[in-house]
Amino acid sequence: MLQHILALIIKEFLALLKDKRSRFVLIGPPIIQLVVFGYAATFDLDRVPFAVYDEDNTALSHRLTDRFAGSETFELVSHITHDAEIAPVIDHKHALLVLHIGPRFSDDLAAGESASLQVIVDGRNSNTALLALNYVRTVLLDFSAEWAQEQQRPPPPAILVTRAWYNSNLVSQWFIVPGIIGLLTLVVSLLVTALSVAREREEGTFDQLLVTPLRPVEILIGKSVPGLIIGLLESTFIVLVTLWWFEVPLRGHIDALYLGLLLFLLANIGIGLMISSLAVTQQQGLLGAFLFLVPAVILSGFATPIANMPEAVQYLTLINPMRYFMVIVRGVFLEGAGYELLAAQYWPMAVIAFFSLSSAGWLFRRRMY
Amino acid sequence: MSATKAQLSHRRLIGMVRKESLQILRDPSSIAIAFILPVVMLLLFGYGVSLDAKDVRIGFVIETPDSVTSDIRAAFAQSDYFVPVTFHTIQKAEQAMRQREIDGIVWMQSDFSHRLHNGSGAPIGVIVNGVDANQARITEGYILGAWQTWLTHYSERRGLPQAFPIALEQRVWFNPAVRSRDFLVPGLVAVIMTLIGALLTALVVAREWERGTMEALLVTPIHIRELLMGKLIPYFILGMGGMLLTVAMAVWQFDVPLRGSFLVLLAASALFMLVALAMGLLISIVAKNQFVAGQVAIIVTFLPAFILSGFIFDINSMPTAIQWLTHLIPARYFVAILQTVFLAGNVWAVILPNAAALALMAFIFLMLVRRKAGKRLE
Missing domain, CATH: 1.10.357 (Tetracycline Repressor; domain 2)
Known part of the structure; x- marks a missing residue:
């Protein structure tokens, strides 16, 4: 019996890897995408282009401008001299924000009155706008504190002392790159499984497989193992790149990560095989893979938090294995979480894996047309 | 042809x-x-x-409750962004954060009101969960905003000099509600x-x-x-x-x-x-x-x-x-x-x-x- 399964596994590997293009598709793009996405997928602002409309034109207003221009977050791209110039600069995306210093800025400040500073931000990307405004506020706070000290004015009676756990500099790469481990693992395991049964059905070889002495369980194992091995190898590679290339700290135990990875792969393979055995043609198989993959990625918490979703959508994410893996991979890397803290993530994936794998095995025989 | x-x-x-x-x-x-x-x-x-941080669960650690601390808590609760949860010790709050029950902590130590009255820069400790760096930044921004609003009101009421000499007037074009x-x-x-x-x-x-x-x-x-x-x-x-x-x-x-x-x-x-x-x-x-x-x-x-x-x-x-x-x-x-x-x-x-x-x-x-x-x- 073991020999049968082994023979099937070898056959499956050959089917996947004998075609040069198919071999490349499985190995090349995930590695390229890891590096490209690792750098591309960032929420951190860098060199935000801004324009200054300085009607005050005093030493103080210049100092404020220099404060912004000197920070790493902002980059001064132009000076504006008229109201009418504001709109084109923003509209045409020459600058993300315009700093408008009114004519009475330094006078008001010196008189101890509230000096007003206007900031106009391009809201087309609302997230960037929000973050840029936060940076503006931080720069302004520093600037006013410094000014108040020079003027020997008392500091504010209460101050904020802020720190962030797990990621003290709030580098978004530390959040995104572990997420990419999950993203690419999901893609690879679906690529391997989602079309495999459908292709054999379309070519008629699946019927031949069914009339051999192999039992459905054995076919199931034979079809799953290549995905599991390829998935484990590729994700190990991705984990190593995350550690050594992107230098994301690994604070927890690697075995807690691999238990999650194993369950995640099994769940994905189960879903892939289920899609594949439901499909009569490869076209349907591919459609099914897309129909699962796209929502699974977008609604996983990879880029946007699940907590922000409406309740109905949040319930829907409960059947998404990637949702659980996102918590595990980030928990192990950043929080140093162990088995205990992650138990609530392991068992739902195990349930999904069990359910989908057994349905796939069941469908092998039932769906015969 | x-x-x-x-x-x-x-x-x-x-x-x-x-x-x-x-x-x-x-x-x-x-x-x-x-x-x-x-x-x-x-x-x-x-x-x-959606990227809007809404209903961010914030743990308030108030070691000695009094009128000032409840005033601050009320200022936060007023905003749509926060769902405040009160704790009495920082250990309890940190534990809740580790269990992912809250997303951030605002911590006022027992001598907070005292130092506030002395004008010696009473610290409000803020801890955010940095795993999701983007959400953490946005949360920090909201906390900063709530603190500024509260402090401006506080200074006005006590006749203190303005806490923030520069008033920021922000306009988000094309999407004013962000x-x-x-x-x-x-x-x-x-x-x-x-x-x-x-x-x-x-x-x-x-x-x-x-x-x-x-x-x-x-x-x-x-x-x-x-x-x-x-x-x-x-x-x-x-x-x-x-x-x-x-x-x-x-x-x-x-x-x-x-x-x-x-x-x-x-x-x-x-x-x-x-x-x-x-x-x-x-x-x-x-x-x-x-x-x-x-x-x-x-x-x-x-x-x-x-x-x-x-x-x-x-x-x-x-x-x-x-x-x-x-x-x-x-x-x-x-x-x-x-x-x-x-x-x-x-x-x-x-x-x-x-x-x-x-x-x-x-x-x-x-x-x-x-x-x-x-x-x-x-």
Whole structure:
């Protein structure tokens, strides 16, 4: 019996890897995408282009401008001299924000009155706008504190002392790159499984497989193992790149990560095989893979938090294995979480894996047309 | 001679379009891909994808409750962004944060009120969970805002000098409420239509090669150009139907303002649809079989459109080398046009260069399709 399964596994590997293009598709793009996405997928602002409309034109207003221009977050791209110039600069995306210093800025400040500073931000990307405004506020706070000290004015009676756990500099790469481990693992395991049964059905070889002495369980194992091995190898590679290339700290135990990875792969393979055995043609198989993959990625918490979703959508994410893996991979890397803290993530994936794998095995025989 | 040839090709083209249209009508799966899929996806993602931090669970550690600390807590509770939870020791709060029950901590030590009255800069400790760095930054910003509001009021009431000598007056153009949905839904239209375009063609044509019906067509007097156009036209009409549906949903279902002209949107969509379909055709011709075509379609369409298009991750924040790379992603140009036409209006300085890039890509892809399709015969 073991020999049968082994023979099937070898056959499956050959089917996947004998075609040069198919071999490349499985190995090349995930590695390229890891590096490209690792750098591309960032929420951190860098060199935000801004324009200054300085009607005050005093030493103080210049100092404020220099404060912004000197920070790493902002980059001064132009000076504006008229109201009418504001709109084109923003509209045409020459600058993300315009700093408008009114004519009475330094006078008001010196008189101890509230000096007003206007900031106009391009809201087309609302997230960037929000973050840029936060940076503006931080720069302004520093600037006013410094000014108040020079003027020997008392500091504010209460101050904020802020720190962030797990990621003290709030580098978004530390959040995104572990997420990419999950993203690419999901893609690879679906690529391997989602079309495999459908292709054999379309070519008629699946019927031949069914009339051999192999039992459905054995076919199931034979079809799953290549995905599991390829998935484990590729994700190990991705984990190593995350550690050594992107230098994301690994604070927890690697075995807690691999238990999650194993369950995640099994769940994905189960879903892939289920899609594949439901499909009569490869076209349907591919459609099914897309129909699962796209929502699974977008609604996983990879880029946007699940907590922000409406309740109905949040319930829907409960059947998404990637949702659980996102918590595990980030928990192990950043929080140093162990088995205990992650138990609530392991068992739902195990349930999904069990359910989908057994349905796939069941469908092998039932769906015969 | 050349005149008769042109006439004939016209007839052949119509015949080809008819054949393809019949094929589409008889196999409802293409119609489902073009019309049902985009609607379902936009509904799901339009509601599901949001970057606004709302109802952030903040643990308030108030070691000695008094009128000042409850005043601060009330100032936070007033804002829509926070759901305050009170703790009496920092240990309890930290434990709750480790269990992911709260997203941040605002901590006032027992001597807080005392130091506040002395004017010696009483510290308010803020801890945020930095795992999701973006949400942590936004939360920090909200906390900063709440603190500033409270402190301004506090200073005013006590007749103290102004806590913040510079008053920031912020204007967020195009999206004054900073609703992330207004920014994400137009981008989603581009991501979804990339998928639809590739799915429509990538599979269908690969299937014809695999079954040998393509060779059968090629031995007829039909020209390769007519054949490709005959394939593109019906799918183009289908794809544009799906596109119109998603745009209508963006406007009426998700209340995203459409400030630019509808015609500009339509023209840009048509260009983009052409690129997406040509890309699908190219995949199917190069891949030769459905299995590989399917794998390639998954890899080159969805993920790049999701991550490299500027739909969610700002292209300006990416390293320069990656920014260059994004120029190869057609969705990038369409996302820029959509975000501008929806939120800002007809800003030609943004629309024209992006539309030109789309036109160029459509041209290049179609030329590649033609060349590769011709080569396959030999």
